[in-house]
Amino acid sequence: MSMQVQEQFEVVYINEEQTAATFKFYREDHTLANVLRYPFSFSNRIFKAREQGFTEVVCSSGGNAGLATAYSAMQLGMNCHIVVTRRTPSDVCECIRSYGATVEIFGDVWEEANSQAIKRTTISKTSYLVHPFDHPVLWEGHSKIIDEIAEDLGSVVPSMIVTCCGGGGLVCGLVKGVRRQANWQDRTKILVLETVGTDSFNVAVKAGGEPVRLDKITSIVTCLSANEVCPQILDDFKASKPPILSRLVSDQDAVQACVKFLDDHRFLVGTACGATLSSLYIGMLQRILNHDEQEHETIFDKANNLDYSHNTDGPVVVIICGGSEIQLDSLLELRKQFNC
Numbered sequence: 001m002s003m004q005v006q007e008q009f010e011v012v013y014i015n016e017e018q019t020a021a022t023f024k025f026y027r028e029d030h031t032l033a034n035v036l037r038y039p040f041s042f043s044n045r046i047f048k049a050r051e052q053g054f055t056e057v058v059c060s061s062g063g064n065a066g067l068a069t070a071y072s073a074m075q076l077g078m079n080c081h082i083v084v085t086r087r088t089p090s091d092v093c094e095c096i097r098s099y100g101a102t103v104e105i106f107g108d109v110w111e112e113a114n115s116q117a118i119k120r121t122t123i124s125k126t127s128y129l130v131h132p133f134d135h136p137v138l139w140e141g142h143s144k145i146i147d148e149i150a151e152d153l154g155s156v157v158p159s160m161i162v163t164c165c166g167g168g169g170l171v172c173g174l175v176k177g178v179r180r181q182a183n184w185q186d187r188t189k190i191l192v193l194e195t196v197g198t199d200s201f202n203v204a205v206k207a208g209g210e211p212v213r214l215d216k217i218t219s220i221v222t223c224l225s226a227n228e229v230c231p232q233i234l235d236d237f238k239a240s241k242p243p244i245l246s247r248l249v250s251d252q253d254a255v256q257a258c259v260k261f262l263d264d265h266r267f268l269v270g271t272a273c274g275a276t277l278s279s280l281y282i283g284m285l286q287r288i289l290n291h292d293e294q295e296h297e298t299i300f301d302k303a304n305n306l307d308y309s310h311n312t313d314g315p316v317v318v319i320i321c322g323g324s325e326i327q328l329d330s331l332l333e334l335r336k337q338f339n340c
């Protein structure tokens, strides 16, 4: 397996059978760019809050959502308070503070941080709660990613869009975007990766798309650690337009993918992206495209054994959307921890 870097993040992947597929590595969130797509999604809501007379926005997220809220608030001249859990890396807290927001460290899991954020906005009449993943305005913003990809691809229809899932906001946006493109929803699937231990979407998929709450978050991928996904992603899963496939990888797979991606592309990404990328590195994506998965892997797909015979040669689009929580030192630490 080899990857050749093309211009920017457009990469051609050549597998052992010499079939070529184009991968668009979409740099959505990394240092300065960390503030490109996500803030666009979040700034609309913050703008509306400002119009309604709110002076502060509050969000519970130590991931892209928290960073984007802080950045947007700074741009719009609003005060901002971000609640993160104790497991959020200190670099992320620093980054949020650098946008002028205050950081409150509360609880061990996202739900606890979120209750604290809700409490703050209930007590103060001038504080506005920005939910990190469960709001149509966010989905609309995220959906623009697809418009941009479609513009890049011209008339080419991708076979698969690969991404990761925390509470499901990003996936809901991608679904919305795919539905807007002529012919995509019948020809493009969304492959959603989670790590074992942040598998809130996967447990719901295994329950046929019904809500299920994860009691414990046990993965190192803290920015994907929602105990329960938003209802919209479950509706989208059940509607299967486009089909959404849910798959799990291990923390070790995610870390290993970060290391390999850094080696291959000189591009440092966080472990959430690592989860997404590991589907390529461990051969999962190829097996899905070649219908080479075992029955137990596909059994919970909506309309089990969907007809993959169409459009398997369309490009695969990989959404790379996070790097803020990772530093070279912390990746090296993780590499040691997971012996990879």
Ligand SMILES: Cc1ncc(COP(=O)(O)O)c(C=O)c1O
Residues within 6 Å of the ligand: 061, 062, 063, 064, 065, 066, 132, 133, 164, 165, 166, 167, 168, 169, 170, 171, 223, 224, 226, 270, 272, 273, 321, 322, 323
């Ligand atoms: C790095 C990263 N990837 C993906 C996501 C998408 O999460 P969600 O499914 O909650 O929209 C997030 C959310 O904050 C994130 O921080």
